[in-house]
Amino acid sequence: MxxxxxxxxxxxxxxxxxxxxxxxxxxxxxxxxxxxxxxxxxxxxxxxxxxxxxxxxxxxxxxxxxxxxxxxxxxxxxxxxxxxxxxxxxxxxxxxxxxxxxxxxxxxxxxxxxxxxxxxxxxxxxxxxxxxxxxxxxxxxxxxxxxxxxxxxxxxxxxxxxxxxxxxxxxxxxxxxxxxxxxxxxxxxxxxxxxxxxxxxxxxxxxxxxxxxxxxxxxxxxxxxxxxxxxxxxxxxxxxxxxxxxxxxxxxxxxxxxxxxxxxxxxxxEFLKTESSGKMSKSSGEFLTLQVLVDRGFDALDYRYFCATAHYRKFLTFSWENIAASRDAHRAFRRRIAPLLSAWAGVRSGELDAASDLSAAQKDWQKRFEEALGQDVNIPKALGLAQSLAREEALSESERGRLLADWDRVLGLDLGRELPDPPPVEVSESERLDIERLFAARAAARAAKDWAEADRVRAELAELSVVVVDTPEGSSWKKI
RNA sequence: GGUGCCAUACCCAAGUGGUAAGGGAACGGUCUGCAAAACCGUGAUUCCCCGGUUCGAAUCCGGGUGGCACCUCCA
CATH class of the missing domain: 3.40.50.620 (HUPs)
Known part of the structure; x- marks a missing residue:
């Protein structure tokens, strides 16, 4: 290589x-x-x-x-x-x-x-x-x-x-x-x-x-x-x-x-910049730590993913909007490839010889990945390949899973691990009671198949930044 | 003042002479009572502007414009 x-x-x-x-x-x-x-x-x-x-x-x-x-x-x-x-x-x-x-x-x-x-x-x-x-x-x-x-x-x-x-x-x-x-x-x-x-x-x-x-x-x-x-x-x-x-x-x-x-x-x-004041530096006073990101509900690996979206010799602009976009892309990527990794884990048997048993299609993707890395460590390009591979149905799930598991040795996103959900947004006691009351009202309306009323309450909850999710096991809510 | 870097869609971003990756957001669809998630589909006739070189330029050259960094500590 x-x-x-x-x-x-x-x-x-x-x-x-x-x-x-x-x-x-x-x-x-x-x-x-x-x-x-x-x-x-x-x-x-x-x-x-x-x-x-x-x-x-x-x-x-x-x-x-x-x-x-x-x-x-x-x-x-x-x-x-x-x-x-x-x-x-x-x-x-x-x-x-x-x-x-x-x-x-x-x-x-x-x-x-x-x-x-x-x-x-x-x-x-x-x-x-x-x-x-x-x-x-x-x-x-x-x-x-x-x-x-x-x-x-x-x-x-x-x-x-x-x-x-x-x-x-x-x-x-x-x-x-x-x-x-x-x-x-x-x-x-x-x-x-x-x-x-x-x-x-x-x-x-x-x-x-x-x-x-x-x-x-x-x-x-x-x-x-x-x-x-x-x-x-x-x-x-x-x-x-x-x-x-x-x-x-x-x-x-x-x-x-x-x-x-x-x-x-x-x-x-090259530096990380902020939208307002350019280069982030300690001597200028205001600066963000990783802990602040974690406190705001981001995982440290969301930040790693964010870094992976720009080449190391280019400025990267930090904003809450940009880090949130990276977090969403990162989480969706993990959800998308989880079945691929499982499929691969299911068929692999013991240690494998690195490249010899790759299919022709796998070898082609592998070559493109290595070329991206070889081009001055072009991680954003390599990440783009990983995203594309995840959706490439010409390869079986386990074929894709095998490559992605291997590529993670470089991406370092610890893809095999399930990321914990971001901690819920703090809700005051009185606010919680209000939400619970509306949530119960909606449940009652749904039980009565009064869909119009259920949707009206959903909209009301949405105004409080509360999202309601219905599953076969029941409904739940979270503030965002 | 000196030196250097950058400018690609709503946002992030790859591409460094051969006809614009990828992601997010948005919109449309499938699914769902409705939502959420997931999946499918839709995006720049064009790469800050003006010239030039070339069969061919986002990519090279010249000139603008705009932004940034370093020259004190700083990743």
Whole structure:
């Protein structure tokens, strides 16, 4: 199975070939655990999960690493701004360590609810302080650093290819820079190690060859990816916002320290937008968490399905109308394929040889599915194929069921599981009595075969947003 | 100011030179006392606008218009 990926390095589609046959080293920038992840953050992890599952579907073993940033970096790369972790701690009256633990666990819960595959490692920045110090020492020895009053900085003048990755000329970048220069020689220079301010006890600080302080915010990814995967990664993932600063700096420090390419393929995810305010971001205040969606009656997998409707390199617009449309499509899809999966479960016998016993028609669908995945992980196209296959009567139910069960290894919708119904809308006691009274009146009218009256009451209930469903076992109602 | 991206039906969205996938909503039908669910059917002579290249363009090129992102933390 051939996989083509859009590589930010060179900005073009490229056939994927790992460094070592059969194995993929994949590093993904994870969350800073000072607050809940919002659904925009989560879109990126869902998309990265589609990539990982595609690679595994193609037969690769994926050494997938996602970091947890539990060190509070400054909110600006100059010497200004607050430490996000300390800010979170102050906001909630807890220690930074408690904050880190709480939001890490919340993140893990979201991860599980979205049916994301566990990475091979979840390194925490605070667990790799010595490796980060070591990285800075190597850079210092090789002459890429200089010291100012507040820290050790990377000298971007010493790395000729600095602007290449982001595709920008250094002069333009420097001329347009908005950061305060401070003691830095160039606006593009960045901190590798920051000193704790004189007379200030920071909540998180460590001993180092340069005195007490804390690592710069790009150091952890270089140090942890090197420790867990190696100096050269096959794939490095992240959001598009990281291209300019974070990934550019990771490349600079990693390649100068190790003398070899840092990552061979860079895969960047586009943002989730809102209709009103554009990009969803924590710093702007308002943001939605997965829990808010769940509280509104959506399943986490409804959100996963929603993510699957747009390609990872395109903006996806969130609105309640759009997520509801995805939920409806998702639920209808599950209802439609349930008998297909059952038919397949009924005829399958033990383990099967992957493709050898597929019919010609099945092989044709299989080929189309793999092509969609291979085209830069085109999940929306693959999902469209799954929808079409579900209605394709040229294949028997079990033939379709077999393919869909297999495709779910990539779609990750956990299709074999029955999703619980959304929780009912809250109804106050007095409202409930009103509804019960009308509901009983309608039942009486139906018993008397007074259809006109029954329909009149149904309309009255509808005005209260109450839907009545009649089944052979009796009637029931629910508020929507 | 610098850099880059996007623009396809009511909504979401695939398509990247060969004659517009898929889903949701809506409408019509079957079923049902009526509804709900399910199933069947109906949708762009056209892809923001204007030029150009080509036998052929939503797809390539040029120029507009509109929206967005990055250049401070951010997925």
């Amino acid at each position: 051939k996989i083509t990926l859009h590589n930010t390095l060179g900005r073009k589609l490229q056939e994927f070939k790992p460094l070592k046959p059969g194995v993929v080293g994949m590093y993904c920038c994870g969350p800073t655990v000072y607050h809940y992840a919002h659904i925009g953050n989560l879109r990126t992890y869902v998309n990265e999960d589609f990539l990982r599952r595609t690679l595994e579907y193609a037969g690769y073993e994926v050494n997938h690493v996602v970091n947890i940033t539990d060190v509070g970096h400054l909110t600006s790369d100059s010497d200004q701004g607050d430490d996000k972790m300390e800010k979170g701690a102050a906001r909630e009256g807890r220690t930074v360590w408690e904050i880190a633990e709480h939001y890490t666990q919340a993140f893990f819960q979201d991860w599980k609810r979205l049916n994301l595959v566990q990475p091979k490692a979840w390194p925490r920045a605070t667990g790799y302080i010595s490796q980060q110090i070591e990285l800075v020492q190597i850079l210092e020895t090789k002459g890429f650093t200089y010291r100012t009053a507040d820290g050790i900085y990377f000298d971007t003048e010493k790395f000729a290819r600095y602007g290449d990755f982001a595709g920008i000329k250094l002069d333009d970048l420097r001329a347009g820079a908005r950061v305060e220069l401070g003691d830095k020689k160039s606006p593009t220079d960045f901190a590798l190690w920051k000193f704790s301010p004189e007379g200030v006890q920071r909540a998180m600080e460590w001993e180092s060859p340069w005195g007490i302080g804390f690592p710069g915010w790009h150091a952890e990814c270089s140090a942890m990816s090197n420790s867990l995967i190696g100096p050269t990664l096959d794939i490095h993932c992240g959001g598009t916002d990281h291209i300019r600063i974070h990934h550019t700096n990771e490349i600079a420090q990693s390649e100068c320290a190790h003398g070899q390419p840092f990552a061979r393929y860079w895969v960047h995810n």
